[in-house]
């Protein structure tokens with residue numbers, strides 16, 4: 001387990017990178033929207049995982065979608081990773097969380113990598129390149145630098161790229177991060193829980209698995225040539241859910257011998273068995289956003305019997321970092337979460 005001072009340091013380092021930070025808000029994934037939802041497990045889910053939310057009953061859920069960047073600015077139209085944190089409110093009175101992002105692989109294998117990344121993730125002033133510079137880049141077979149987004153005055157690209165240049169393990173995650181774009185809707189992106197968890201089936205067999213959410217409406221990004229407004233994702237979701245519920249399928253990929261269990265930077269081969277574990281139905285964007293999302297503190301360690309964490313050092317580091325962050329921003333402690 002990561003010691004408490006490391007958890008504090010992780011959060012402090014993240015905050016030190018932010019040009020503006022409101023201590024009452026999350027240091028990252030600051031801007032988000034809470035949504036009411038329910039989850040129904042598939043017929044086969046319980047066979048693979050005995051956890052209560054896979055028993056087949058309808059389970060109430062709270063979902064918070066977010067932009068990954070820290071700070072109080074919205075910037076929905078900017079290229080950024082998006083988050084989807086889900087709390088399943090179980091009939092027994094317990095709760096369990098599943099936290100996912102649009103990134104498939106992470107860029108750090110452990111706390112040391114993450115701290116190194118955070119040191120380099122510093123913002124520098126970012127200006128539009130002249131057309132001549134772009135032509136020169138193309139003549140030298142270099143990809144010209146993209147133009148700043150409306151309102152973008154600083155950017156952390158240089159530091160992040162130097163981190164990726166130094167570490168091969170980080171290149172997939174950083175490449176995905178740089179290419180990710182902006183979704184037309186929070187309901188039109190796929191989200192991945194990244195880490196491996198160990199689930200227990202009805203037959204007592206324990207399997208390493210990775211979870212992801214696939215949107216029933218399909219994945220669609222905005223057109224980067226016609227950037228939308230900087231503040232559209234919450235309104236779009238509200239409008240969408242007033243017309244019709246939106247759905248996500250929960251997919252569980254089963255790992256095989258030799259697959260990376262404790263390393264979130266390494267993908268698994270594409271031909272692994274994937275099981276549909278259930279459907280999440282988003283129903284409405286409640287007016288009281290404090291209760292629907294802002295006051296909730298999600299944690300990837302809020303698990304129930306049938307699902308256990310793997311040995312992934314990043315997953316272990318997140319356990320206390322999220323609690324430290326919750327305490328710092330005055331979030332409500334979860335009665336189902338035991339830190340001991």
Ligand code: HEM
Pocket residue numbers: 010011025026027028029032064065066082083084085099100101106111114192193194195264296297298314317318321322325326329331
């Ligand atoms: C060592 C690595 C990481 C650290 C230190 C870290 C830290 C944090 C912190 C401090 C928060 C705010 C928590 C709060 O105040 O409630 C947060 C939120 C979040 N993180 Fe991480 N994180 C890490 C890795 C990851 C990974 C691998 C994922 C991908 C699954 C992820 C996804 C998210 C999401 C989606 C949120 C927003 C949750 C919400 O809406 O409340 N993080 N992270």
